[in-house]
Amino acid sequence: MNIPAPYLLMLGDSSDPLSIKTARGIHYWRPEKCLAQLRLNENTASLSLPEMDVKTASENGAKTLVLGTANAGGVLAEHWIPLIVEAISLGMNIASGLHQKLTDVPAIAEAADKYGVTLFDIRHNNDKLDVGSGEKRAGKRLLTVGTDCSVGKMFTTLALEKVMLERGMDATFCATGQTGILIQGSGIAIDAVVADFISGATEALSPACNPERWQLVEGQGSLLNPAFSGVTMGLLHGAQPDALVLCHEVGRDHMRHLPHVEMPSLDDIMSLSLTMATLTNPNPRFVGIAVNTSKLDDAEALTYLNRLSEQYKLPATDPVRYGVASIVDHLESVFGG
Amino acid sequence: MNIPAPYLLMLGDSSDPLSIKTARGIHYWRPEKCLAQLRLNENTASLSLPEMDVKTASENGAKTLVLGTANAGGVLAEHWIPLIVEAISLGMNIASGLHQKLTDVPAIAEAADKYGVTLFDIRHNNDKLDVGSGEKRAGKRLLTVGTDCSVGKMFTTLALEKVMLERGMDATFCATGQTGILIQGSGIAIDAVVADFISGATEALSPACNPERWQLVEGQGSLLNPAFSGVTMGLLHGAQPDALVLCHEVGRDHMRHLPHVEMPSLDDIMSLSLTMATLTNPNPRFVGIAVNTSKLDDAEALTYLNRLSEQYKLPATDPVRYGVASIVDHLESVFGG
Structure with a gap:
């Protein structure tokens, strides 16, 4: 899967800023891929990109229309279909993170066939996958793991890639979730593969590479989240990480959506x-702790992070507030620059 | 899923006794479900059941034609299709453990539609699944776990069910693999569900029940098999076992199909x-160890099992050679009869 840029980001018709979370992630991490935004009415939440309709975007070189919104139920709105078909007729590919497959909508599938464009249903993997082997591969890998879902694993991984690239290191973000895939333009939605292939898909996503390269694998779930531990486990074994970064959110009362399950300890x-x-991997090591401290004020956050750092002898930071340079420093000191 | 019995077991056309392993399992554990066998030539491996063609079996009450062979590649042989269509036209359901879906073969799908029978593609789950919650459910659960794949988890689980039923205990086998599902006539192929739903599918398979009932959940893979650990982990969290039985094979040199991965220790x-x-589960306990000792002679096997039993203070047995009554004895002493 390789989603051609630049993108026209479809923001839909909701005024709720949360509804365009995915599109915002793409724009935040890959602004160079984002040509324009398309809003269906003037109250739609905005990314302040140039406004273009499908035709204008196509004339300006847009290669893919990205459905960058999270709909309730993951179903495609009927009234978007004509617009999608129009984009296809102008030669644009379509990328969607919806549960409902674009290829299952006859008008869209027929148009794609007729105009020879690609439909990227990123929640549905069409590649032939194998079971994992666990064999050691060339290259270096870092995996983010978390105390729970939604504690900043994708953000942290992308932030690490950014700092490493700025330092001239060879680093690649390996996306394992919908938003990550749209940001990177490639990847595998690990939670959507058949259970037998979790580790095999992860191996395919982070194959043998240049020994100096860091593949930065986006973590998912948590080993101690009873809903998603299987995915996390297969991802861990498939990624065979040399380096691990722990992600956590301060002040979460219980596991997300599971009020009866306590948050696990960092230990x-x-x-x-x-x-x-x-x-x-014979020698996996933690190289840092990334914490979402948004529930704390600045002084509290720094006190908390300093305490963690002393306790674990590792850099501890909030990637949003303080960046991840300290983690990359430590990574370089442990593994070489 | 509930596959109607009695079955006509299709044994195909291979003379290799291993090719009818699945059918043999069904016949061994559920002889009362097996009306007859169908062989395509006289060299085909046999279960010594009455020989019937589709028409005779139907006249004698067969409800389902079971494709009980493991084909290379899991693909349906072209020349079986007319026979399957004939069975359908006589009102028989079809159950298949092949990778290729019956519903993807137009002649079969059309006939099933026309004659109103059900096609059971047991590797492909069509039920709507949810993510797991990890909430404690009423009833008692036992899960078999293993040092590796193919160390006798299904056999052990079915053997436990048999002994428990003979003692008048309330016990149900919960099938998680193809053969187990055909034996039981119901279940979910856990390795074939979407990764996000491993524990949720296991919860659906072993729902809240009578507090006295034991749900005996067939284990899969191994926490330390890098190919399948994700499935094993989700199954463990979903099954929330009160009791665990460890399954192992003596003398295996390395993990199955993975010569570079050592066998883990029982510890x-x-x-x-x-x-x-x-x-x-706040208090999970091992209640026994089930070992495939086929590589040892009788004296060696007993010495080995006695040693294990002393070391772990648990009954250790080879279910094929010595049965599992000792494990059920211990289960009853720990949890009550």
């Missing part, structure tokens, strides 16, 4: 991750 | 399983 996640990781 | 699997199981 538990770290020791369990290392224990499990040794199955496919 | 490692047991401690890891208990650590992980506590996430969804």
